[in-house]
Amino acid sequence: MMNFILYVCAFLAAFKGVQAGFDPKSHSNLAVYWGQNSFGKPEEEGGQKRLGFYCEHLPEVDVFMIAFVTSIMRSPGELPNVNFANAGNNCTQIPGTERMKCPQIAEDIIKCQNLGKTILISLGGATYDEGGFPDPPTARAAALILWQLFGPVNHSSHLVDYRPFLNAVIDGFDLDFENQQMRNLVPFASELRRLFLTDPSKTYLLTVAPQCPYPDRANNELLIGPVHIDAVFVQFYNNYCGVNHFSPLAHEQPDFNFDTWELWAKTISNNSDVKVFMGVLGSKGAGNGFVPASFIGTIINYILEHGWTSFGGVMVWDVSQAFPNPRFISEVRSSLPPRPPTPTTTTTSTTTTTSTPTPPATTTTSKESTITTTTTSTASSTTWPVPGGPCPTDGVHACAGNSFGVCNHGSWVVRACPPGLICIQAGPGVYCDRPGAAQPV
Structure with a gap:
């Protein structure tokens, strides 16, 4: 990361x-x-x-x-x-x-x-x-x-x-x-x-x-x-x-x-x-x-x-x-x-904490409510993560279908969303949610 x-x-x-x-x-x-x-x-x-x-x-x-x-x-x-x-x-x-x-x-x-x-x-x-x-x-x-x-x-x-x-x-x-x-x-x-x-x-x-x-x-x-x-x-x-x-x-x-x-x-x-x-x-x-x-x-x-x-x-x-x-x-x-x-x-x-893989992603709702709010944006194809492939900037997150990646020391570390969830790009961040909540990138 x-x-x-x-x-x-x-x-x-x-x-x-x-x-x-x-x-x-x-x-x-x-x-x-x-x-x-x-x-x-x-x-x-x-x-x-x-x-x-x-x-x-x-x-x-x-x-x-x-x-x-x-x-x-x-x-x-x-x-x-x-x-x-x-x-x-x-x-x-x-x-x-x-x-x-x-x-x-x-x-x-x-x-x-x-x-x-x-x-x-x-x-x-x-x-x-x-x-x-x-x-x-x-x-x-x-x-x-x-x-x-x-x-x-x-x-x-x-x-x-x-x-x-x-x-x-x-x-x-x-x-x-x-x-x-x-x-x-x-x-x-x-x-x-x-x-x-x-x-x-x-x-x-x-x-x-x-x-x-x-x-x-x-x-x-x-x-x-x-x-x-x-x-x-x-x-x-x-x-x-x-x-x-x-x-x-x-x-x-x-x-x-x-x-x-x-x-x-x-x-x-x-x-x-x-x-x-x-x-x-x-x-x-x-x-x-x-x-x-x-x-x-x-x-x-x-x-x-x-x-x-x-x-x-x-x-x-x-x-x-x-x-x-x-x-x-x-x-x-x-x-x-x-x-x-x-x-x-x-x-x-x-x-001293150094860069390491991100834990697996999951989905989110509010404390007092079960309503889920989502935001979607489209990531450039040049940032789509490929396991072990080069990435532009350490700490960058990006989606690829039902997986998400984080740039770690110049290489993508890719993690799958839990079964049944897709990755959703939300500004500079990502999260995993149910299909239909937003379109995957």
Whole structure:
């Protein structure tokens, strides 16, 4: 594919520590989304409760992702928008603007962090429709705005009075972009990484939430790029490769594709120690593809028996569905391996990732919907991949019928789409989908 830059990541576990909740060395992390109330009812009727309630009553959970920042920069100079469903009823409008301050959430973030939870702010979601950023400078400017709004308090910033969470400081950013071509994600995420280093008081996290089909349509530029990603919350639901398509008696899985993400983690990701979370639904009402906690335990055992060391734990969408589902969270936690002892020494790891073949491709749908969106363009015949043949530029993707190729050190490496799927060119990227979704190139 392409040569990736050397990235040095120091985990200062004793003093600056990786967040108290998330453990990058563990296979036993449990992460849950909060903020969208997919349960769909008011709090008094069993719907989403305040964040602090769940932090207090769910000791099993290590990480909470607050969802969502639904708009980042819709037009030049426009500030981000947030949507926290019924929790937004406790926010107040900043005078003269359409932006919100949420003192209750701010209070709960601090409470949760004091309870040892990692708190991330999630960007995107199914309603985000900006498609990224028009150019790298705009992407970097957007990253700086988000940092000033959600990162450490900077009283000299002109945005200090627009912080949604006041003096509360999140522990990192989760990128949850779905079902659209995203532009300039690499400069955006790279700038966030650079800004993380300006605050030595904690180690900030950068996570991505792709769909389980690979390549992920929205985030592929980022997933194959030079940015250090700490974890991916892969959505193994609302898709044919989800946990509901796992075959317990099969040694090789025809649809469930955690092996593809293991291959990505070990051969393509800039961070060879990246953790891959298996994303599941918290109940039948959360989406398509719910399986009970006991079945999740079976899949976890399958993953561990195969020695797939990228496995970092389980992600759940979302807490408003999972909490009223009796014993679901506790049973998922009990299915995970015991957590290792808390590290007490400083560890530094250096990773150099070089070009390698791309994992097999699959097909994609949205988190809250099973609708598939496709975009088609025609690739020049001069770029059609021939196995072992010459190719123009490392990292280029191209389709050839029901296969796709990636240019690796001047030669095409070709991989077949799963049976029954065809390759579809989408701008500079490719993905595999059912025949009829678009015309093959």
